[in-house]
Every structure is written in structure tokens, then in C-alpha cells.
Amino acid sequence: MKTNTKILTSEFEYLECPTLAEALNCLSKYNGKAKILAGGTDLLIKMKSGLLQCQYLIFVKKIEALNYLISDKKTLRIGPMINLRSIEKNEQVKAYYSALFEAVRSMAATSVKNMATIGGNLCNGSPAADTAPPLLVYGATLKLSSMRGDRIVPVEEFFLGPSQTVLESDELLTEICLPDLGDQVGSSFLKLGRVSADIAKINVAVCLNRNGKTVGNCRIAFGSVAPTPIRIPEAEEILKGQEMSDELIVKAAKAAAGLIKPITDKRSTNSYRQQVSKVILEEGIRSAWQRAGGEL
The missing domain is CATH 3.30.465.10 (Uridine Diphospho-n-acetylenolpyruvylglucosamine Reductase; domain 3)
Known part of the structure; x- marks a missing residue:
């Protein structure tokens, strides 16, 4: 039987809290029985699909x-x-x-x-x-x-x-x-989805500081390749303190691709995610480095 996604499938009490104190009080009072409603773009879909139920819905977007x-x-x-x-x-x-x-x-x-x-x-x-x-x-x-x-x-x-x-x-x-990211910093984000603005098959962010021709602090994070969004410290260490070059970028991206453990789901396969992770990370590192004022 198909789910009617235009209606809510269970009853609940709707509470609109105009202040933070009232919202926290409601969460305490209905501990474990309430869900928070803000924009509703994820929550309401789950409720209409019957994937989530609650006794109380607390609207907080107007706080x-x-x-x-x-x-x-x-x-x-x-x-x-x-x-x-x-x-x-x-x-x-x-x-x-x-x-x-x-x-x-x-x-x-x-x-x-x-x-x-x-x-x-x-x-x-x-x-x-x-x-x-x-x-x-x-x-x-x-x-x-x-x-x-x-x-x-x-x-x-x-x-x-x-x-x-x-x-x-x-x-x-x-x-x-x-926080303050410091001087000569650059960051980038890339994502692949089935269509524009879709949920990511894979996404990656890079942030690094430049010390002349070498990489200072560096962070790399992926989404859609593990049960949670994750950092890849091993790939970060390959870059830190090294003179930036195309060879170094390829080395770091190859290491990262070997460390992630993506799954196959309705959006993509694990092998595809593993293969493209190297490509988008290479592009992300180059973009972040150039935004930090570096040249390749």
C-alpha cells in the first residue's frame, strides 16, 4: 500500500513556543515524548511517511x-x-x-x-x-x-x-x-548528487592555512562515506608541513580514498563513491590552496 505523503499519519499535540525558556521547559516536561519543529523540511516528510511519531511537536522557529x-x-x-x-x-x-x-x-x-x-x-x-x-x-x-x-x-x-x-x-x-581561522586561509566544498541540489552521493570539505609554499594547518572532511560525517586525519597529515604540489595532492587524495568505507544505497554504490572521492578531494584541495593565495 502506498503512503499518502500529503497527510500526517498520527495524532499529536502542537505547541508553539515564543521564547527559549518556554521551549526548554516543554522539552523537560515532555522528556522523550516531544520533537522539535523548525523548518520541517526533513521532519514533516518523516512524519507523513510514518517513519517518525511523537506525542508533542514543539515549534521553535519563531524564537x-x-x-x-x-x-x-x-x-x-x-x-x-x-x-x-x-x-x-x-x-x-x-x-x-x-x-x-x-x-x-x-x-x-x-x-x-x-x-x-x-x-x-x-x-x-x-x-x-x-x-x-x-x-x-x-x-x-x-x-x-x-x-x-x-x-x-x-x-x-x-x-x-x-x-x-x-x-x-x-x-x-x-x-x-x-572560530577565527587565521591568516592566509582557504576552504572549499564539493558535492556530487543525482541532480542539482539533490542529497549528496558524496561531499567533501577542505580548509587549510598557507605558510609561503607549504601547508600549515589542514582539515579534510567527507559526508556520505560513513555512518556519520567524518574527518580524514591521515590525509591531513600527508599535507601538513609539506610544500604544495600536484604530486602531494594526488598522494593525499589517494590515501583518503583508501580510508573511507562507503556503502551502497539507493543514491549510489560504494565503488563509485570510493572512486570519485579521490577526484573531488583533489579538486577541493587545489581550490582551498588557491583561495589561501597559493599557486600550483
Whole structure:
């Protein structure tokens, strides 16, 4: 029997919280029985398909305290309820956090980006989440809040598995913080999908600092190649402290391709993902290096 994706398949109580305090109170009160609704571009699809049920649905997108994008010199603080289109249009994101800008630009149609939030993209826990690899290579941190208090979690520790994160049932993501990346820095994001703006078959982000002709700090992260978005430290170490060259790029990309463990699913095969990972990582490293002011 086909699922009617135009209706919600189970009853629930809808709660609209205008303040953060009220939202946290509701999460505490209905601990384990409630789900958070922001843009709804992922959550409502799951509910209509019968893949997810809840007794209470807490709408938080109108909470002003969670909807912001604040720059302090080169650091960036992002409220989780800000929509993806607002991030895409931000000049500091475009100029300094290129990988995040490119990731958001690659996601969905403009109408969807006007609804979808960065918090939802992360908390959905998808291995293919496009905002995750850029935040991984930037060393971003996440603030998780509850009535019990706040805790800061590196984005690298946030994902546990498909649709699984470290968020407790009474917690809410309340801030994403991107640090100052330093001088002579460049970053890039690339993705392959079945069609434009589709969910990624594979995506990759690179961020590196340049010290003259050599690579300083370097981070590489993939999505859709493991149960969670992941970094590839072995490939990073190949680049760090070395003089940049085409040969070095090929060496690092080949090593990364041998380390990932993608699966075959309805979007792609594991062998395809493994083969193209080398190609898109090579392109990503070159782009990041050139944005850092380097030449090849």
C-alpha cells in the first residue's frame, strides 16, 4: 500500500513556543515524548511517511533568540533557527567561510532554503548533511541547552550514527560557533548528487592555512562515506608541513580514498563513491590552496 505523503499519519499535540525558556521547559516536561519543529523540511516528510511519531511537536522557529548570525572580527556565531538562504546571502560567510557558503548554495531550491534551518540540517543526523563537513573542517562548536544548563560540544563529537546525535531528549541546539581561522586561509566544498541540489552521493570539505609554499594547518572532511560525517586525519597529515604540489595532492587524495568505507544505497554504490572521492578531494584541495593565495 502506498503512503499518502500529503497527510500526517498520527495524532499529536502542537505547541508553539515564543521564547527559549518556554521551549526548554516543554522539552523537560515532555522528556522523550516531544520533537522539535523548525523548518520541517526533513521532519514533516518523516512524519507523513510514518517513519517518525511523537506525542508533542514543539515549534521553535519563531524564537528570536535562536535566529541570528553575528560576526565578531573573523569569528561567527550562528543561531540554529536561521534559514539556509540567510546564510547563503551573508557576505562574511561568502568571503571568509567559503566551504559553508558553497555547501548551503548546493542545497535544494531557494524556496526550500527559505524554510530549512542550519540547526535542522545538523540535528537530523544525516551522514549526507551538507553543512556538516564545512563545520568539521572549521573546528566549529555547538552549544546544547536544557533546563539543566548548557554544554559545549565539538561538532566532531556531535554525530553518533545515521539519525543519531549526542542531543539528549530534553536538549536543544542553541548556537553554532565558528572560530577565527587565521591568516592566509582557504576552504572549499564539493558535492556530487543525482541532480542539482539533490542529497549528496558524496561531499567533501577542505580548509587549510598557507605558510609561503607549504601547508600549515589542514582539515579534510567527507559526508556520505560513513555512518556519520567524518574527518580524514591521515590525509591531513600527508599535507601538513609539506610544500604544495600536484604530486602531494594526488598522494593525499589517494590515501583518503583508501580510508573511507562507503556503502551502497539507493543514491549510489560504494565503488563509485570510493572512486570519485579521490577526484573531488583533489579538486577541493587545489581550490582551498588557491583561495589561501597559493599557486600550483
